[in-house]
Amino acid sequence: MIEFIEGTLAVKTPSHAVIRVGDIGMRGLISLTTYDDLPALGDRVRLWTHLQVRDDELVLFAFSQIEERWLFRHLISVNGVGPRLAMTVLSAARAETIRRAVAEGDSDRLKSIPRIGAKTAERIVLELKKKLGEELPETMTAQSGAASEMREATDALCALGFTRAEAEKAVGAALKRGANTVEELVKQSLRTP
Numbered sequence: 001m002i003e004f005i006e007g008t009l010a011v012k013t014p015s016h017a018v019i020r021v022g023d024i025g026m027r028g029l030i031s032l033t034t035y036d037d038l039p040a041l042g043d044r045v046r047l048w049t050h051l052q053v054r055d056d057e058l059v060l061f062a063f064s065q066i067e068e069r070w071l072f073r074h075l076i077s078v079n080g081v082g083p084r085l086a087m088t089v090l091s092a093a094r095a096e097t098i099r100r101a102v103a104e105g106d107s108d109r110l111k112s113i114p115r116i117g118a119k120t121a122e123r124i125v126l127e128l129k130k131k132l133g134e135e136l137p138e139t140m141t142a143q144s145g146a147a148s149e150m151r152e153a154t155d156a157l158c159a160l161g162f163t164r165a166e167a168e169k170a171v172g173a174a175l176k177r178g179a180n181t182v183e184e185l186v187k188q189s190l191r192t193p
Contacts, residue, residue, distance in 0.1 A: 005062065006046040012038050017062060019045060028062025032091035037064035037164035045165060052083055061087065064164055068095040071132075078127045080120055088115050089124075102128050150175065153185035160190075 005026050011018035014035050018025045028047055030038075039045055047062035048069040061083060063069040068090055075086035089098060092113040101109040102125055110121035150171050157167035167189070174188035 002049045002051055002060070004046050004048045005060075007044065009039060009041055009043055009045045012041065017045075017047065019047060019062075026060065028060045029087060030062050030064075031068065031087050033068060033094055034062065034064040034090075039163065039165035039169075043165070050083075059083070063090075065095065071095045071098060074128055074131060075124070078124050080123060085115060085120075089113055099132055101125075102132050105129060149180070149182045149185060152182045153189065156182070156186050157189055 005019050005021055005028065007019045007021035007026075009017065010020040010025055011027075012035065014030075014032055016027055016029050017034070017038060018027050020026075028049060030047075034047070047064060048066045049063070050061045050069055050072060052059040052061065061069075061072065063072065072083075072086050072090060075081050075089055076083055081089075089110070092098075093101075098110075100106075105125050107118070107121040107125045110116050110124055111118055113121075116124075153171045153174075154164070154167040157170060158164055162170065170189035171185050174185045177188055179185045179188045
């Protein structure tokens with residue numbers, strides 16, 4: 001129903017963020033991973049969303065990366081894993097780390113996450129190993145050439161200490177200045193505009 005929300009970051013806490021969209025503040029529950037990726041208060045941000053409809057409330061879950069939302073949706077499909085437990089899993093590590101643990105059958109990695117017992121970890125691996133191996137996240141299927149290089153450059157900047165939002169902004173600016181290889185994108189992103 002709501003694919004993403006984009007606006008000004010009004011509030012950020014380790015558990016939720018409020019995005020001001022026009023005159024409305026939309027509150028989304030977030031993982032610690034998304035919290036780390038959020039820009040400074042007052043900056044523009046886009047968060048990918050998942051709306052949970054229950055009898056007594058609507059709950060909006062928000063993610064800085066579409067891959068994180070993709071994995072969240074797979075996690076909540078596992079018997080015994082609800083949205084809040086899925087957010088706990090995504091707070092423990094980046095989506096690609098969790099995905100790798102599942103693909104490798106590493107239930108011990110999952111057991112190290114708070115509130116994930118041995119049975120739940122094994123169930124996650126059992127139910128998702130094949131699904132995650134066969135299906136690619138939405139962004140990976142659409143990714144090619146420039147998009148792949150932009151992602152690699154963004155990941156490199158994150159490894160250097162940038163937040164995800166800062167890295168994406170810097171890479172976008174470098175791309176506008178004519179950089180097109182990963183190396184050029186990283187070098188120009190590190191330069192002052």
